[in-house]
Amino acid sequence: MAERICILVRHGDYHQLTNTPSAHQPFALTELGRQQATEAANRIQNLVDENGWSLNKQVHTSSLLRAWQTAQLAVDGLPACHDVVQTDRLTERCVGNGANLTRDQIEDVLAQDPRLEPLPADWKSNSHFRLPFIGAESLLESGERVASYVNETMEAIGQPGQAVLFFGHGASLRHGAHHLGAIPLQRVGELSMHHARPVALAQSADGTWRQVAGHFKNRLVKTSQLD
Numbered sequence: 001m002a003e004r005i006c007i008l009v010r011h012g013d014y015h016q017l018t019n020t021p022s023a024h025q026p027f028a029l030t031e032l033g034r035q036q037a038t039e040a041a042n043r044i045q046n047l048v049d050e051n052g053w054s055l056n057k058q059v060h061t062s063s064l065l066r067a068w069q070t071a072q073l074a075v076d077g078l079p080a081c082h083d084v085v086q087t088d089r090l091t092e093r094c095v096g097n098g099a100n101l102t103r104d105q106i107e108d109v110l111a112q113d114p115r116l117e118p119l120p121a122d123w124k125s126n127s128h129f130r131l132p133f134i135g136a137e138s139l140l141e142s143g144e145r146v147a148s149y150v151n152e153t154m155e156a157i158g159q160p161g162q163a164v165l166f167f168g169h170g171a172s173l174r175h176g177a178h179h180l181g182a183i184p185l186q187r188v189g190e191l192s193m194h195h196a197r198p199v200a201l202a203q204s205a206d207g208t209w210r211q212v213a214g215h216f217k218n219r220l221v222k223t224s225q226l227d
Helices: 031-051 065-075 103-111 139-157 170-180
Strands: 004-010 054-062 083-087 162-168 198-203 209-214
Touching (some): 004 170, 031 065, 054 065, 054 139
Parallel strands (some): 004 162
Protein backbone atom coordinates (compact mmCIF):
# COMPACT_ATOMS: atom_id res chain seq x y z
CA MET A 1 0.00 0.00 0.00
CA ALA A 2 1.36 3.46 -0.93
CA GLU A 3 2.30 5.74 1.93
CA ARG A 4 1.17 9.28 2.63
CA ILE A 5 3.89 11.89 2.13
CA CYS A 6 4.52 15.27 3.67
CA ILE A 7 7.23 17.50 2.21
CA LEU A 8 8.85 20.03 4.55
CA VAL A 9 10.40 23.17 3.06
CA ARG A 10 12.29 25.84 4.96
CA HIS A 11 11.81 29.42 3.72
CA GLY A 12 14.42 31.17 1.59
CA ASP A 13 17.06 33.66 2.72
CA TYR A 14 15.51 36.81 4.22
CA HIS A 15 16.36 40.19 5.74
CA GLN A 16 17.16 38.98 9.25
CA LEU A 17 18.31 41.37 11.98
CA THR A 18 21.94 40.79 12.98
CA ASN A 19 22.61 38.65 16.08
CA THR A 20 18.87 38.41 16.69
CA PRO A 21 16.85 35.21 17.06
CA SER A 22 14.96 34.63 13.84
CA ALA A 23 11.76 33.63 15.62
CA HIS A 24 8.91 35.92 14.55
CA GLN A 25 10.86 38.55 12.64
CA PRO A 26 8.43 40.04 10.08
CA PHE A 27 10.82 40.74 7.19
CA ALA A 28 10.66 39.70 3.55
CA LEU A 29 12.87 37.47 1.43
CA THR A 30 16.09 38.85 -0.01
CA GLU A 31 16.69 38.64 -3.74
CA LEU A 32 18.65 35.45 -3.07
CA GLY A 33 15.72 34.12 -1.07
CA ARG A 34 13.32 34.82 -3.93
CA GLN A 35 15.62 32.96 -6.30
CA GLN A 36 15.82 30.02 -3.88
CA ALA A 37 12.02 29.95 -3.60
CA THR A 38 11.59 29.99 -7.37
CA GLU A 39 14.12 27.17 -7.76
CA ALA A 40 12.27 25.20 -5.07
CA ALA A 41 9.50 24.43 -7.58
CA ASN A 42 11.86 22.36 -9.74
CA ARG A 43 13.41 20.67 -6.71
CA ILE A 44 9.99 19.70 -5.40
CA GLN A 45 8.68 18.53 -8.78
CA ASN A 46 11.83 16.45 -9.38
CA LEU A 47 11.51 14.86 -5.94
CA VAL A 48 7.87 14.01 -6.60
CA ASP A 49 8.56 12.63 -10.08
CA GLU A 50 11.54 10.54 -8.95
CA ASN A 51 9.42 8.84 -6.31
CA GLY A 52 6.24 8.41 -8.37
CA TRP A 53 4.15 10.64 -6.12
CA SER A 54 1.53 13.24 -7.00
CA LEU A 55 1.07 16.64 -5.33
CA ASN A 56 -1.98 17.64 -3.33
CA LYS A 57 -3.49 20.92 -4.52
CA GLN A 58 -3.32 22.34 -0.99
CA VAL A 59 -0.06 23.93 0.17
CA HIS A 60 0.36 24.86 3.83
CA THR A 61 2.59 27.67 5.02
CA SER A 62 3.61 29.57 8.12
CA SER A 63 1.95 32.97 8.29
CA LEU A 64 5.33 34.69 8.66
CA LEU A 65 6.10 36.66 5.49
CA ARG A 66 9.32 34.87 4.53
CA ALA A 67 7.64 31.46 4.55
CA TRP A 68 4.48 32.68 2.81
CA GLN A 69 6.53 34.33 0.05
CA THR A 70 8.55 31.14 -0.39
CA ALA A 71 5.36 29.12 -0.73
CA GLN A 72 3.80 31.54 -3.21
CA LEU A 73 6.89 31.65 -5.44
CA ALA A 74 7.24 27.87 -5.39
CA VAL A 75 3.56 27.32 -6.16
CA ASP A 76 3.90 29.56 -9.22
CA GLY A 77 6.02 26.76 -10.72
CA LEU A 78 3.87 23.86 -9.54
CA PRO A 79 0.73 23.55 -11.69
CA ALA A 80 -0.84 20.90 -9.44
CA CYS A 81 -0.80 23.27 -6.44
CA HIS A 82 -3.08 26.27 -6.28
CA ASP A 83 -4.63 26.48 -2.81
CA VAL A 84 -2.25 28.14 -0.30
CA VAL A 85 -3.32 27.87 3.34
CA GLN A 86 -1.43 29.98 5.89
CA THR A 87 -1.39 29.31 9.62
CA ASP A 88 0.34 30.55 12.76
CA ARG A 89 0.80 26.92 13.78
CA LEU A 90 3.69 26.51 11.33
CA THR A 91 5.66 29.53 12.56
CA GLU A 92 9.08 29.43 14.18
CA ARG A 93 9.54 29.18 17.95
CA CYS A 94 8.03 32.20 19.68
CA VAL A 95 10.27 34.11 22.09
CA GLY A 96 7.29 35.99 23.50
CA ASN A 97 7.71 39.61 24.53
CA GLY A 98 11.43 39.28 23.89
CA ALA A 99 10.71 39.21 20.16
CA ASN A 100 13.18 41.01 17.90
CA LEU A 101 15.61 41.86 20.69
CA THR A 102 19.22 41.00 19.97
CA ARG A 103 20.89 38.15 21.82
CA ASP A 104 22.82 40.65 23.97
CA GLN A 105 19.64 42.60 24.77
CA ILE A 106 17.84 39.42 25.81
CA GLU A 107 20.68 38.39 28.08
CA ASP A 108 21.04 41.89 29.56
CA VAL A 109 17.36 42.41 30.33
CA LEU A 110 17.02 39.00 31.95
CA ALA A 111 20.18 39.54 33.99
CA GLN A 112 18.50 42.60 35.52
CA ASP A 113 15.52 40.57 36.78
CA PRO A 114 16.28 39.50 40.37
CA ARG A 115 13.68 36.74 40.19
CA LEU A 116 15.59 34.77 37.55
CA GLU A 117 18.52 32.40 37.51
CA PRO A 118 21.30 33.11 34.98
CA LEU A 119 20.55 31.89 31.48
CA PRO A 120 22.21 28.63 30.49
CA ALA A 121 25.07 29.05 28.02
CA ASP A 122 23.17 27.04 25.39
CA TRP A 123 19.85 28.81 25.80
CA LYS A 124 19.44 29.41 22.06
CA SER A 125 19.99 25.79 21.03
CA ASN A 126 18.68 23.86 24.03
CA SER A 127 15.58 22.05 22.79
CA HIS A 128 13.99 21.98 26.25
CA PHE A 129 14.68 25.57 27.35
CA ARG A 130 11.98 28.24 27.26
CA LEU A 131 12.94 31.88 27.72
CA PRO A 132 11.21 33.41 30.77
CA PHE A 133 9.21 35.84 28.65
CA ILE A 134 5.44 36.01 28.44
CA GLY A 135 4.30 33.87 25.49
CA ALA A 136 7.68 32.22 24.87
CA GLU A 137 8.03 28.59 23.72
CA SER A 138 10.77 26.01 23.87
CA LEU A 139 12.00 24.52 20.61
CA LEU A 140 10.29 21.25 21.50
CA GLU A 141 7.00 23.06 22.14
CA SER A 142 7.21 24.75 18.74
CA GLY A 143 7.89 21.37 17.16
CA GLU A 144 4.92 19.83 18.93
CA ARG A 145 2.72 22.57 17.50
CA VAL A 146 4.03 21.93 13.99
CA ALA A 147 3.71 18.15 14.28
CA SER A 148 0.15 18.45 15.52
CA TYR A 149 -0.77 20.60 12.52
CA VAL A 150 0.92 18.22 10.08
CA ASN A 151 -0.85 15.21 11.57
CA GLU A 152 -4.25 16.91 11.51
CA THR A 153 -3.74 18.07 7.94
CA MET A 154 -2.59 14.68 6.71
CA GLU A 155 -5.54 12.97 8.35
CA ALA A 156 -7.89 15.43 6.63
CA ILE A 157 -6.45 15.53 3.10
CA GLY A 158 -3.55 13.09 2.84
CA GLN A 159 -3.96 10.32 0.27
CA PRO A 160 -1.71 7.29 -0.36
CA GLY A 161 1.01 8.17 -2.85
CA GLN A 162 0.22 11.87 -2.63
CA ALA A 163 2.52 14.52 -1.17
CA VAL A 164 1.39 17.56 0.83
CA LEU A 165 3.68 20.60 1.03
CA PHE A 166 4.42 22.41 4.31
CA PHE A 167 6.49 25.63 4.23
CA GLY A 168 7.95 26.79 7.51
CA HIS A 169 11.12 27.35 9.51
CA GLY A 170 14.21 25.28 10.14
CA ALA A 171 14.09 24.77 13.90
CA SER A 172 10.36 24.21 14.33
CA LEU A 173 10.23 21.91 11.28
CA ARG A 174 13.12 19.79 12.60
CA HIS A 175 11.59 19.56 16.05
CA GLY A 176 8.26 18.81 14.40
CA ALA A 177 9.88 15.94 12.52
CA HIS A 178 11.17 14.68 15.86
CA HIS A 179 7.67 14.75 17.38
CA LEU A 180 6.40 12.83 14.36
CA GLY A 181 9.03 10.19 15.13
CA ALA A 182 11.16 10.73 12.01
CA ILE A 183 14.26 12.16 13.77
CA PRO A 184 15.64 11.15 17.19
CA LEU A 185 16.04 14.13 19.51
CA GLN A 186 19.83 13.72 19.77
CA ARG A 187 20.04 14.24 16.00
CA VAL A 188 17.90 17.38 15.86
CA GLY A 189 20.67 19.64 17.14
CA GLU A 190 23.14 18.16 14.66
CA LEU A 191 20.96 19.06 11.70
CA SER A 192 19.81 22.20 9.96
CA MET A 193 17.76 22.71 6.80
CA HIS A 194 18.87 24.15 3.48
CA HIS A 195 16.92 27.18 2.35
CA ALA A 196 13.96 26.19 0.14
CA ARG A 197 15.07 22.57 -0.36
CA PRO A 198 12.48 19.86 0.25
CA VAL A 199 12.74 17.03 2.77
CA ALA A 200 10.08 14.31 2.47
CA LEU A 201 8.65 12.19 5.29
CA ALA A 202 6.43 9.15 4.70
CA GLN A 203 3.66 7.90 6.97
CA SER A 204 3.08 4.16 6.86
CA ALA A 205 -0.24 2.42 7.44
CA ASP A 206 0.48 2.05 11.17
CA GLY A 207 0.92 5.84 11.49
CA THR A 208 4.71 5.92 11.91
CA TRP A 209 6.80 8.49 10.07
CA ARG A 210 10.28 8.28 8.56
CA GLN A 211 12.45 10.38 6.25
CA VAL A 212 12.35 9.03 2.70
CA ALA A 213 13.79 11.72 0.40
CA GLY A 214 15.66 15.00 0.40
CA HIS A 215 18.48 15.94 2.74
CA PHE A 216 18.83 17.77 6.00
CA LYS A 217 21.96 19.90 6.39
CA ASN A 218 24.61 18.64 8.79
CA ARG A 219 25.94 21.38 11.04
CA LEU A 220 29.72 21.80 10.81
CA VAL A 221 29.67 24.34 13.63
CA LYS A 222 27.16 24.51 16.48
CA THR A 223 24.97 27.54 15.93
CA SER A 224 21.55 28.75 17.01
CA GLN A 225 18.65 26.39 16.41
CA LEU A 226 16.37 29.39 15.99
CA ASP A 227 15.74 29.02 12.26
